[in-house]
Amino acid sequence: MKNMLLAATALTLSMTMAQAETLRWARSGDALTLDPHAQNEGPTLALMHQMMEPLVLRNPAGELEGALATDWSVSSDNPDVWNFTLREGVKFHDGADFTAEDVVFSLERALSENSDMKGLISSVASVEAVSDYEVRITTKGPNPLLPAALPNILIIDKDWAEANDTVHVQDVEGGDETYASRNVNGTGAYKLVSREADVKTEMTAFDGYWGKDTYPIGYSDIVYTPIQNPSTRMAALFSGEVDFIQDVPVQDLQRIEQDPGLKIVSSPQNRVIFFGLNTSDELVNGTPEGGNPMADKAVREAMNMAINRDAIKQVVMRGQSIPAGVIMPPFVNGWSEELNSMPATDVAAAKAKLSEAGWGDGFTVQLDCPNDRYVNDEAICQAVVGMMAQIGVTVNLNAQPKAQHFPLISGVESDFYMLGWGVPSYDSEYIFNFLYHTKGELYGTWNGTHYSNEKLDEMTKAIAAEVDLEKRDAMIDEMWAMAKADAVYLPIHHQVLNWAMKTSVGAAVDADDQVKLKYFSVE
Amino acid sequence: MLAYIIRRVAQSVLVLLVTGFVAFSMFSFVGDPVENMLGQERTQADVDRLRDQLGLDRPFAVQYWKFLEQAVQGNFGLSYRQGRPVSEILAERLPATLELAAVSGLLALLGGIGFGIFTAIRRRGAAANVIMTVSLIGVSLPTFLIGILLIYVFSVELGWLPSFGRGDVVNLGGWSTGFLTQSGLKALVLPAITLGLYQMTLIMRLVRTEMLEVLRMDYIRFSRARGLRERAINFRHALKNTLVPVITITGLQLGSIIAFAIITETVFQWPGVGLLFINAIQFVDIPVMAAYLMMISVMFVAINLIVDLLYFAIDPRLRIDGKAGGH
Numbered sequence: 001m002k003n004m005l006l007a008a009t010a011l012t013l014s015m016t017m018a019q020a021e022t023l024r025w026a027r028s029g030d031a032l033t034l035d036p037h038a039q040n041e042g043p044t045l046a047l048m049h050q051m052m053e054p055l056v057l058r059n060p061a062g063e064l065e066g067a068l069a070t071d072w073s074v075s076s077d078n079p080d081v082w083n084f085t086l087r088e089g090v091k092f093h094d095g096a097d098f099t100a101e102d103v104v105f106s107l108e109r110a111l112s113e114n115s116d117m118k119g120l121i122s123s124v125a126s127v128e129a130v131s132d133y134e135v136r137i138t139t140k141g142p143n144p145l146l147p148a149a150l151p152n153i154l155i156i157d158k159d160w161a162e163a164n165d166t167v168h169v170q171d172v173e174g175g176d177e178t179y180a181s182r183n184v185n186g187t188g189a190y191k192l193v194s195r196e197a198d199v200k201t202e203m204t205a206f207d208g209y210w211g212k213d214t215y216p217i218g219y220s221d222i223v224y225t226p227i228q229n230p231s232t233r234m235a236a237l238f239s240g241e242v243d244f245i246q247d248v249p250v251q252d253l254q255r256i257e258q259d260p261g262l263k264i265v266s267s268p269q270n271r272v273i274f275f276g277l278n279t280s281d282e283l284v285n286g287t288p289e290g291g292n293p294m295a296d297k298a299v300r301e302a303m304n305m306a307i308n309r310d311a312i313k314q315v316v317m318r319g320q321s322i323p324a325g326v327i328m329p330p331f332v333n334g335w336s337e338e339l340n341s342m343p344a345t346d347v348a349a350a351k352a353k354l355s356e357a358g359w360g361d362g363f364t365v366q367l368d369c370p371n372d373r374y375v376n377d378e379a380i381c382q383a384v385v386g387m388m389a390q391i392g393v394t395v396n397l398n399a400q401p402k403a404q405h406f407p408l409i410s411g412v413e414s415d416f417y418m419l420g421w422g423v424p425s426y427d428s429e430y431i432f433n434f435l436y437h438t439k440g441e442l443y444g445t446w447n448g449t450h451y452s453n454e455k456l457d458e459m460t461k462a463i464a465a466e467v468d469l470e471k472r473d474a475m476i477d478e479m480w481a482m483a484k485a486d487a488v489y490l491p492i493h494h495q496v497l498n499w500a501m502k503t504s505v506g507a508a509v510d511a512d513d514q515v516k517l518k519y520f521s522v523e
Numbered sequence: 524m525l526a527y528i529i530r531r532v533a534q535s536v537l538v539l540l541v542t543g544f545v546a547f548s549m550f551s552f553v554g555d556p557v558e559n560m561l562g563q564e565r566t567q568a569d570v571d572r573l574r575d576q577l578g579l580d581r582p583f584a585v586q587y588w589k590f591l592e593q594a595v596q597g598n599f600g601l602s603y604r605q606g607r608p609v610s611e612i613l614a615e616r617l618p619a620t621l622e623l624a625a626v627s628g629l630l631a632l633l634g635g636i637g638f639g640i641f642t643a644i645r646r647r648g649a650a651a652n653v654i655m656t657v658s659l660i661g662v663s664l665p666t667f668l669i670g671i672l673l674i675y676v677f678s679v680e681l682g683w684l685p686s687f688g689r690g691d692v693v694n695l696g697g698w699s700t701g702f703l704t705q706s707g708l709k710a711l712v713l714p715a716i717t718l719g720l721y722q723m724t725l726i727m728r729l730v731r732t733e734m735l736e737v738l739r740m741d742y743i744r745f746s747r748a749r750g751l752r753e754r755a756i757n758f759r760h761a762l763k764n765t766l767v768p769v770i771t772i773t774g775l776q777l778g779s780i781i782a783f784a785i786i787t788e789t790v791f792q793w794p795g796v797g798l799l800f801i802n803a804i805q806f807v808d809i810p811v812m813a814a815y816l817m818m819i820s821v822m823f824v825a826i827n828l829i830v831d832l833l834y835f836a837i838d839p840r841l842r843i844d845g846k847a848g849g850h
Contacts, residue, residue: 032604039560040561113572116561116565119562122564170606171576177607178606181606181607196794197605197612198799198802199688227792228802231671231674232686233687235679235687239678240682241685241686241687401553401805402558402805403555403559404552404554404555407555422563434564442566
């Protein structure tokens with residue numbers, strides 16, 4: 001009896017202990033807003049995901065999982081219509097019931113003009129509530145991948161938004177800030193306690209969370225702090241002031257591993273790093289006599305052969321990268337081992353190829369590179385400058401901040417540039433749509449290469465509407481074969497994601513670097 | 524006197540206008556805010572719409588005029604990065620910077636004068652030599668390195684002081700202060716030392732040189748000959764005559780402490796206006812950059828004006844010249 005009592009007390013104690021765990025979490029940047037549809041940006045979405053939920057979620061394993069929807073399927077009689085069955089018994093943080101009208105409201109809000117999320121769901125034509133727990137989404141033409149577009153479209157309460165006059169997404173020039181940018185009423189596992197932008201955000205576990213028994217939810221309280229300076233961020237982890245950090249500098253990994261109280265959790269990241277080449281007749285920064293060498297496929301292939309991906313991995317990335325042969329992360333639909341094959345680094349053969357193409361004496365080109373966007377971005381570019389010099393191509397490096405670099409790509413004003421690409425839909429269509437399609441108003445918006453392939457353009461539109469998934473996959477394979485053969489992009493590697501934390505933190509790392517704390521446990 | 528003030532104020536306004544003009548002509552080189560404000564799925568139409576909305580396609584002089592027009596009405600626009608009124612963000616962030624600057628300034632002044640006197644009086648002593656040598660480090664090491672070193676020693680190795688942030692703050696009618704909590708005071712120590720060290724060594728060296736100069740003067744010799752105590756000579760006669768240039772320098776340095784808090788704030792994640800400015804540059808948050816630069820230039824102009832007026836009050840020769848000119 002006494003023993004049982006003791007055991008019971010111990011159990012209660014350990015339970016209350018577990019109940020009162022605080023996770024102090026830091027990364028380099030803060031969320032820009034709490035308005036779920038105002039900013040389509042990594043850290044912003046990551047913070048909001050703790051407090052608000054989408055219909056369909058991407059879990060740490062990368063699979064689609066029902067969040068506010070339990071079931072979804074294409075209507076049997078109309079391929080343009082998707083039916084979503086909603087989860088019943090879900091409460092918002094203020095106690096209001098979650099119903100179909102909230103979904104309709106939130107999706108319409110996400111589609112509105114000032115929304116930053118509308119690009120993700122541009123295929124949606126209309127959303128209607130069929131009953132309290134059924135929603136019908138009609139797309140502009142069949143869209144077999146609609147659920148994959150939804151994980152970042154978060155749902156908020158309609159009545160709350162109306163009561164607080166925050167129905168519309170903020171317009172940057174609109175004058176006042178909106179209520180939703182600093183307040184949250186979602187259905188997520190954590191609710192907002194306090195927030196001071198760029199300083200600290202505190203959250204606490206939501207008692208009425210529908211998934212309380214489904215997910216580990218190891219931490220009762222969360223304190224989120226941005227710490228911009230990498231050395232300070234590391235110091236805060238070493239001194240025990242924070243429990244868990246993202247954006248770990250690669251040079252500090254070894255020190256963390258040596259510390260018995262800390263550990264690292266890694267995963268390949270959903271971000272491939274590559275170079276784009278100007279394939280038009282003229283170069284932006286001065287065309288050599290004889291035209292743009294890179295308009296010739298053989299020259300592009302030679303440049304691809306000159307890149308030593310292993311050296312970049314070992315020397316620049318300290319082993320923290322996965323060399324890539326195609327500009328697509330490995331878990332994206334369409335990826336294959338064969339497609340990922342890369343040419344062996346062969347300077348002699350590359351040189352021979354260049355002279356065969358008539359550029360045996362080499363040529364000069366400017367490489368535009370960001371210096372504050374990707375892991376060791378400028379250092380990778382410097383390495384590539386050296387590799388190109390080996391085959392006689394003189395590269396002038398122009399490394400600058402991202403705010404100056406990216407306009408060059410979107411303005412098609414670069415001859416040779418670095419770009420990193422993540423694929424939120426986990427499907428090849430996203431890559432073809434933005435990077436390979438001929439540059440235009442709606443398609444090819446990030447294609448800075450002047451590359452234009454009519455067949456590829458047609459097929460990009462065709463796979464978007466192909467409902468027969470087997471046929472669609474075959475088309476994707478065909479497209480990749482074409483795209484890869486044209487070598488307009490020189491793939492470098494996939495970044496490796498590293499999270500560092502105390503050994504007691506049971507973190508569930510996901511490829512999108514999008515922390516979802518409800519999957520975290522205390523070990 | 525009045526004419527002098529009016530002339531000086533008019534000059535200050537001109538300086539402000541020119542500063543703003545130069546700042547706006549530079550913004551187009553910082554990059555394109557639109558790329559940061561829209562996600563990667565944006566279309567060209569979104570880009571064009573936003574650029575038009577923000578007036579980014581207009582010449583910078585027009586943008587500057589619009590800024591001035593709104594600024595005189597007290598409206599600095601919305602931050603591109605946070606979507607909140609810039610004036611509100613600045614008001615929220617300013618206390619952190621001012622408190623840090625005040626503590627650093629005080630530290631620099633007290634430490635600088637104290638060590639300066641000591642090294643001047645005991646200029647051949649071992650301790651004075653050690654202080655002089657150490658002060659070289661303060662002058663030559665960059666701020667961020669000093670900050671990281673302090674963090675490494677006092678946060679990581681010893682675990683005495685926090686490595687980042689401001690600790691708990693108390694809000695007193697819109698002014699958030701870290702002076703009233705233990706964690707707030709602890710959090711101040713390392714950033715204040717980092718920020719104040721350079722100024723401290725500067726003041727120390729200035730005091731020392733001035734003091735050595737003064738100690739060579741005839742009236743000090745005569746005081747000694749009269750048999751006054753060393754203490755009275757050093758502190759009542761020598762120090763007083765040393766302080767005039769020190770006060771001038773200190774006034775001017777206060778401005779730079781606030782302006783140069785940027786690096787210290789970045790190292791310690793100190794939530795002040797300097798960190799805000801750094802973030803604004805990275806994001807090309809033009810309204811915040813513009814307001815910050817204007818604020819800093821107003822501050823410098825104001826400090827200069829006050830210093831000028833103080834000269835007027837302190838130095839009788841200026842007044843006589845002024846009157847002579849009036850006749």
